[in-house]
Amino acid sequence: MYRLLNNEWNLALHEFSTLLIESLGPNLVMILGLDEDSWIRDSNVLVVVKKIDEQVRRLVARSALLVNDRYNCTISYYLTEEKDTETINLFKNREEIAISDCQEAFREFSKRVKDNTTRLIFLGNRYHRDSNVLVVVKKIDEQVRRLVARSALLVNDRYNCTISYYLVEEGEEDLIHEFEEIGSTAK
Numbered sequence: 001m002y003r004l005l006n007n008e009w010n011l012a013l014h015e016f017s018t019l020l021i022e023s024l025g026p027n028l029v030m031i032l033g034l035d036e037d038s039w040i041r042d043s044n045v046l047v048v049v050k051k052i053d054e055q056v057r058r059l060v061a062r063s064a065l066l067v068n069d070r071y072n073c074t075i076s077y078y079l080t081e082e083k084d085t086e087t088i089n090l091f092k093n094r095e096e097i098a099i100s101d102c103q104e105a106f107r108e109f110s111k112r113v114k115d116n117t118t119r120l121i122f123l124g125n126r127y128h129r130d131s132n133v134l135v136v137v138k139k140i141d142e143q144v145r146r147l148v149a150r151s152a153l154l155v156n157d158r159y160n161c162t163i164s165y166y167l168v169e170e171g172e173e174d175l176i177h178e179f180e181e182i183g184s185t186a187k
Contacts, residue, residue, distance in 0.1 A: 043078035112151035131166035
């Protein structure tokens with residue numbers, strides 16, 4: 001959820017929130033900002049108001065446009081009323097659901113490939129070199145490639161989390177160290 005850190009995304013969220021507080025006043029109920037790369041209903045920010053009308057739509061859209069022009073990121077908001085508890089709960093619980101789902105996906109992936117790997121490093125919902133799992137094997141051959149790819153496809157079909165792996169052989173210590181610094185080692 002919303003954390004104020006000094007980076008483009010958080011600065012954009014902060015400015016967007018400030019503009020909405022000033023323009024919507026007591027009609028504004030809450031703003032829920034996800035992580036920059038998280039999306040629900042094609043949105044990364046939930047704006048909850050007491051009542052939606054044309055003026056509210058214009059003010060929220062104008063605020064998003066102003067902020068998106070200033071920062072190197074995109075606020076894609078979802079506007080709803082406070083009675084829409086389903087959407088509010090979906091945004092509130094997104095982080096807990098995503099973390100749990102990714103951990104389960106990694107556990108299953110790990111079980112499927114464990115006999116052919118020497119090490120797995122899981123980054124959760126973070127990515128390094130477009131991957132959230134480093135798969136280390138003794139030797140890469142066609143059989144290992146197929147097993148790892150098939151395992152990722154099967155797991156990705158079952159969970160709301162994507163296992164995006166990077167396959168390397170033992171001895172690639174610089175790359176393994178990069179992943180270790182970011183993630184947690186499993187095995």
